[in-house]
Amino acid sequence: xxxxxxxxxxxxxxxxxxxxxxxxxxxxxxxxxxxxxxxxxxxxxxxxxxxxxxxxxxxxxxxxxxxxxxxxxxxxxxxxxxxxxxxxxxxxxxxxxxxxxxxxxxxxxxxxxxxxxxxxxxxxxxxxxxxxxxxxxxxxxxxxxxxxxxxxxxxxxxxxxxxxxxxxxxxxxxxxxxxxxxxxxxxxxxxxxxxxxxxxxxxxxxxxxxxxxxxxxxxxxxxxxxxxx
Amino acid sequence: xxxxxxxxxxxxxxxxxxxxxxxxxxxxxxxxxxxxxxxxxxxxxxxxxxxxxxxxxxxxxxxxxxxxxxxxxxxxxxxxxxxxxxxxxxxxxxxxxxxxxxxxxxxxxxxxxxxxxxxxxxxxxxxxxxxxxxxxxxxxxxxxxxxxxxxxxxxxxxxxxxxxxxxxxxxxxxxxxxxxxxxxxxxxxxxxxxxxxxxxxxxxxxxxxxxxxxxxxxxxxxxxxxxxxxxxxxx
Numbered sequence: 093x094x095x096x097x098x099x100x101x102x103x104x105x106x107x108x109x110x111x112x113x114x115x116x117x118x119x120x121x122x123x124x125x126x127x128x129x130x131x132x133x134x135x136x137x138x139x140x141x142x143x144x145x146x147x148x149x150x151x152x153x154x155x156x157x158x159x160x161x162x163x164x165x166x167x168x169x170x171x172x173x174x175x176x177x178x179x180x181x182x183x184x185x186x187x188x189x190x191x192x193x194x195x196x197x198x199x200x201x202x203x204x205x206x207x208x209x210x211x212x213x214x215x216x217x218x219x220x221x222x223x224x225x226x227x228x229x230x231x232x233x234x235x236x237x238x239x240x241x242x243x244x245x246x247x248x249x250x251x252x253x254x255x256x257x258x259x260x261x262x263x264x265x266x267x268x269x270x271x272x273x274x275x276x277x278x279x280x281x282x283x284x285x286x287x288x289x290x291x292x293x294x295x296x297x298x299x300x301x302x303x304x305x306x307x308x309x310x311x312x313x314x315x316x317x318x319x320x321x
Numbered sequence: 322x323x324x325x326x327x328x329x330x331x332x333x334x335x336x337x338x339x340x341x342x343x344x345x346x347x348x349x350x351x352x353x354x355x356x357x358x359x360x361x362x363x364x365x366x367x368x369x370x371x372x373x374x375x376x377x378x379x380x381x382x383x384x385x386x387x388x389x390x391x392x393x394x395x396x397x398x399x400x401x402x403x404x405x406x407x408x409x410x411x412x413x414x415x416x417x418x419x420x421x422x423x424x425x426x427x428x429x430x431x432x433x434x435x436x437x438x439x440x441x442x443x444x445x446x447x448x449x450x451x452x453x454x455x456x457x458x459x460x461x462x463x464x465x466x467x468x469x470x471x472x473x474x475x476x477x478x479x480x481x482x483x484x485x486x487x488x489x490x491x492x493x494x495x496x497x498x499x500x501x502x503x504x505x506x507x508x509x510x511x512x513x514x515x516x517x518x519x520x521x522x523x524x525x526x527x528x529x530x531x532x533x534x535x536x537x538x539x540x541x542x543x544x545x546x547x548x549x550x551x552x553x554x555x556x
Contacts, residue, residue, distance in 0.1 A: 144425070144459055156414050163420045170413035182399040183385055189392045194373065227373060 098123040101138055101150040103130045105295050105303045107252040108161040112149040113293035114248050115165045119174035131307060162192055165248060178245050191231055191238075192249040199224045201318060203257075207264040208315030214266075221268050228253070229277045236283055247284055254281035255294055263304035328353035329381040331367050333360055334531055335539055338390035339378040341488035345394045347525040348479060349405035391423055394484055408481045415467075422463045422474070423485040430456040431489075438500060453504065460486070461510040468512075472519055479520060487520050494521075495536040 100116065100123050102109030116123050128138055128148055141150045141157045151158040151167065158167045169177040179185050202224065206217035228250065231238055238246035247254075261267055269277075284290055295303075304311070330346065330353050332339035346353055358367055358377055370379045370386035380387045380396065387396045398408040409416050433456050436449025467474045467482060474482035497503050507514035520526055 153414075156417075158414070158417045158421070160421055160424055163417050163424065166420065167413055167417040170416060182396055183382075183387070185399060186387045186392050186396040189395065190387070190389050193389050193392060 097152075097154045099126055099152040100124070101126045101128060101135075101141065101148055101152070103128040103148045105300055106130075106148055107256050108147075109149040110251055110293060110295070111161045111248050112151060112164045112168070114243075114251070114290055115168040115177055117289045117292055118177060118243065118248075119168055119172045121168065121172050121174070131310065162196065162249065165245060169245075175242075176244075177248070179239065187231075188239075188245045191228070191246055194224075194227070195249055199228075203252075203268070204311075204315050205319060206268060207260055207266040208312055209319060213319075218268065222273075225253075225269065225274055225277060229274050232276045232280055234276065237280065243284070243287055243290070247280075251284065251290075253277065254284040255297070256300070257281075259297060259300045260304060263301055263308065327383055329356060330354070331356045331358055331364070331370065331379040331381070332377045333358050335491070335536055336377055337488040337492055338376075339488075340491060340530065341390040341484055342378040342380055342393045342397070343529045344484045344487050344526060345397045345408060347529050348408070348484065349397060349401055350525075351397070351401060351404065390488065391427065391485060394481065398481070406478050406480075408475070408479075408484060410475070410480065418463075418467060419474070419481045422460070422467065422482045425456075425459070425463070426482075426485050426489075430460065434504065454509075457504060457506075457510050457513065461513050464512045464516060473516070479523065479526075483516075483520055487526065490517060490521055490526075491531040491533065491536050493517060494530075494533045495540060498533065498537050499540050 098116065098121055100109070100112055102113065102125055104127060113123075113125070126135075126137065128135055130148070134146055138148065138150065139146055141152065142148075142159045145159060147159070149159075149161055149164060151164045153167075153171065158164050165177060179188055199221075202217045202220040206214060206221045209217060231246070235241075237243050238250065257268065261269075285294060328346070328351060330339070330342055332342065332355060334357060343355075356364070356366070358364060360377070363375060366381075367377065367379060368375055370381060371377075371388045374388060376388070378388075378390055378393060380393045382396075382400060387393050394408065409419060429452070433449050433452035437446055437453050438449075440446035440449050463482070464474055468476060471477050473479045474486070479487070493504050503514070505513040505517050521530060
């Protein structure tokens with residue numbers, strides 16, 4: 093199957109769509125990017141190809157449709173030739189998947205709610221965020237990237253920590269991480285965002301800030317709903 | 322084949338997540354040492370092996386711990402690739418579909434079931450029921466798509482999704498007695514209902530699934546405890 097039949101349905105500012113783009117670019121797979129305007133409405137194409145979740149990213153490879161960013165990354169790694177994204181050793185693969193699961197299932201909610209909640213509730217989430225970051229930083233073990241000398245699966249999965257976190261801090265005025273905290277993570281974030289391949293598909297920081305600033309109310313509502321669950 | 326001392330599984334007999342690990346090990350014909358944890362008094366080994374979550378299951382292979390049931394099942398499949406059944410298919414697209422549906426079971430199906438039985442308001446439980454109906458309908462479609470007319474999600478043989486969903490079978494069976502609901506209603510989801518019977522009857526599966534009456538007993542005890550707490554009675 094020729095790589096030229098690859099399309100990616102994404103959206104500006106989505107760290108999940110970014111994950112898929114980085115994976116494609118690391119493998120050297122040319123693709124057409126189709127951008128959704130999620131704040132306005134979801135396209136027929138998106139609804140047709142991801143009827144279950146109705147979310148980006150969606151990878152279209154010939155007649156195949158793949159949804160869910162973590163699933164997409166592993167698919168790209170396995171379906172296309174090129175440098176390996178996942179580790180080859182089964183135990184290291186298990187560790188990478190464990191921390192990806194941790195990021196998406198344990199970190200996402202406290203991060204979201206720490207910037208959008210108030211008072212004692214917020215204090216609780218802020219504490220949780222710092223605990224999570226400490227655990228993640230420990231996985232770096234002084235390496236350049238989570239995957240070692242070059243970018244790999246876990247680096248891609250944790251991308252929002254490298255780029256989105258400070259933007260959200262600025263947009264909301266809530267400082268999650270003090271300037272002297274988590275120096276290893278800071279160093280990693282610089283390495284990640286200045287990587288030649290990552291830079292090609294990283295949303296412009298100013299545009300990202302403007303995006304969050306413009307949609308503050310919307311995110312507040314989403315967070316409120318999350319809190320009630 | 323790995324000797325029993327190479328593999329250790331820390332678990333709790335009623336946990337569907339632990340059952341997933343047991344099913345994977347059983348289907349691949351692997352020997353292991355099973356350690357039953359008292360979750361109210363967790364062993365030092367468990368706390369040391371899963372410092373992040375302190376939860377079961379934990380698979381310890383040659384002294385190295387693997388945590389999270391879906392991670393464990395994939396690890397078992399990859400670390401023992403030459404042994405027994407292959408749980409993940411070899412084709413990248415079929416692997417992606419399997420991973421997608423495994424994630425769906427944990428992200429959508431399970432939470433909807435939890436909401437249905439443990440929602441704190443009537444409204445929440447009704448919402449859970451609606452979401453459950455949608456979720457099982459989607460899974461019915463998944464089974465149709467993945468099995469292509471064959472007995473299992475994995476095709477001729479059980480695979481990854483069969484194991485991930487199979488972990489829930491004990492509680493699926495107990496559900497009828499506890500709530501009068503069969504989550505895999507043969508009238509609404511005939512393929513899933515047939516799959517549940519078929520998978521549950523497998524030689525590698527049947528002895529591993531916890532006994533329904535024991536699960537029912539545990540659930541009733543839990544319900545009674547919650548009711549007593551709600552009524553303000555002392556323990």
